[in-house]
Amino acid sequence: MIVALILLPTFAAAAVLAIRSAAARRTLLVLVALGHAGLTAATFVRPAGPQLGGWLLLDPLGAVFLAILSLLFLTAALYGIGYLAREARRPTGLADEGFLATNQPEAVFTACLLMFLATMTLVTVSHNFGLLWVAVEATTLASAPLIYFHRQKRSLEATWKYLLVCSVGIAVALLGNFFLAIAVTEPDGRSIPLVLNDLLAAADQLDPTWLKATFLLFLVGYGTKMGLAPLHTWLPDAHSEAPSMVSALLSGALLNCAFLAILRILQVCSAAGLAGFAQPLLILFGLLSMSVAAVFIIRQDDFKRMLAYSSVEHMGLLALGVGLGGAATFGAMLHALNHSLTKGMLFLVAGNLLAAYRTKSVAGTGGAIRVLPVSGALWIAGILAICGSPPFGPFVSELAIIKAAFDQNATWVAVAVLSLLAVIFIGMAAAMLRMAYGAPPERLAAETRPREQACTFLPPLALAVLVLVLGVYVPPVVEDALRLAALALGGRQ
Template identity: 50%
Template structure:
């Protein structure tokens, strides 16, 4: 089963690369993504025996299930949208783009399945390499610059994570134990490992994978990458790849939790979470580029995720739920922003206004997405953010809780000004116009994502609830 989960998207990548027609190739995307989701659903809920492979190097545990299931669903939404979007860009071949989409899906699946710190590292490195060509889709100097920053900063982050993995392995060697990088063995052995090495390893791994996740102050690649890439790539990075990096951090946290360094790790996570939120709030004020604004929103929500884990208990459950809610809402925002960008040929608020009139559905979805992501009920992010906040106060972290609320309000105001400038008003004569108007193929996937985010705000289906509870329990008690 584990092999099938990996080989299927890989085969689809090869197939997409082999298909000669630019018109037919995008139609493979939703097909392949739906197939992958079916396989994942079977692995999550119906598989009679545990999903495992490669002599234990691949293993699907409770935490992996949440991330794997979510990234597969998100990939289906992206693929569905891309099938409608790529024909609009018929002036450019989409061979590499389609193949890379499937390749990224493969590498994300690998990160979720790997049960070994080294293999997980390989998977993260591979996501960076596989996603870089998609950033360069527009082939202009701006997208080249964004790709360059993404690769350079991402590679340095991944290199630091490798050094951190080395430190972790060495901490066992130094204590006279057999070096291992299997998660379950590390969790078992960690109380006997050498504390100074563990301490240094956690910092390096957190900073390294935090760079991939886009936590401040290692977030500098994000505004450029999300600003220049097509909306569908932004969605996949902001919802999928960053979730995988978050999973990597959760793994490291699980290991460190069993050691004497646990308190330090939690404090660091709370601090970095609040720092990311503050940094995002500052840069969102008077932001004129609405795609860059979304990148800062992603920085903010990555901060919320890490903060939730640092607080622990109910907040950890909230963070896992928020992973899903944030990803779905980001899909709404990035994809509708992509449509608006297409309709105006610009992503600056000086040139874009009155989106409600020109592309009514995309404009409305963009506005709804903004309300959802800033925590307005009844959407999903409200529930998860509320869970995290109440757990923060219940845990006695009053300062962190108060800062959290203030920063949420600041983000709401900063983001609101930009979003309203985009959707309201009437376009003046001088506003450039393109032939793009809303159509079913580019609007339906966004609507589906919004409905899912709304559903999660009103009612969490029992199987998902079980999955989340199991994952939160496993996160804090991995043995």
């Protein structure tokens, strides 16, 4: 089952390159997404056994991230049909760029998209630390061409930064892998295999000094990819220049994958009794990320960059949640789910706004609620949700994290988080109000507007409904899955 999850998109990627018809390629993309989602759902009904001698294993923690990935990819693929058709007719060359950019060949784009899915799936099921590294680096390589879909200077610059910064960051994590290999070497020269379960079982035999260094290198290395400040520099550029459906996947799925890699080493550190060393570092990076995001969200004029910085903020919140531990770990797991769905939806809506207004400037996107009634309404709902307003899902999970902070007498952490969330709320709400209710540009103010097409707003609408439901009621299946994941991280609830 696990192998099928990885091979299905891989083979489809090869097939896509050979298919001539655009319609057939798009159908295949959606079929693969459906198949992947079906297989993922099946693993919850009947757990998949280990493969490759325990290297590939779907444990509760990986299952949560796999489910998020699969769901988000399905939505993005459905959105992709309409998006790719629209792009094929009229490429979204940005007006301020001065010339109409051409797009990458669609076959290459779709193939990379499928490889992106395959590599991210591999991240969620890798239990060997070396394989995990290979998978995370492969996600970078599969996604770099996706960012360069619109062939223009700005996206080229974003792609270069993404490729270089993430590759160097992940190289640091590779050094971490070697440090881990030293940490597991016993005095007689034998060593424990770098497989998670073996490491957890033999955690008390690991060399603590080298394990601490390993954790630092993993945190810096994978943290670069996860977008933790001050290593987040690639993130706003890549998220703002990539096509919106790719931004949704980067933010909702890829950042989670990097987070999962950090969680894996956290598991080992906790088992080795080093939680007291690792967790304060996560809290520190978390608070720093939220502060940096707050600074850049205020007065941000590019709405996709605003969403990108919001991702930095939420990744910070996730790191902070697992850093606090205890009940906050469950909150962090729930928040990972909520953030992915909400941010995925917001990026898809941003794509609709961008297609209609042809600008990413907040000031140039007035009157969204009149120009695009459905997308405009979704935009308002999405911004409110991502800022943690009730009755949406992120409110519940943020509350859980903050409450846990108070319960653990980490009052100053809770107060810092609350004030940063307030600042970010003000910044994002101000931009949202200007975009939703401001005056539309003359070109779009005319009455003869084409109606919004269902394929552009149904996928984000579906995500919005899920986010709303999660805010009111967490289904027992979801809650059990998240609880088991939190348990694997040593969190109690």
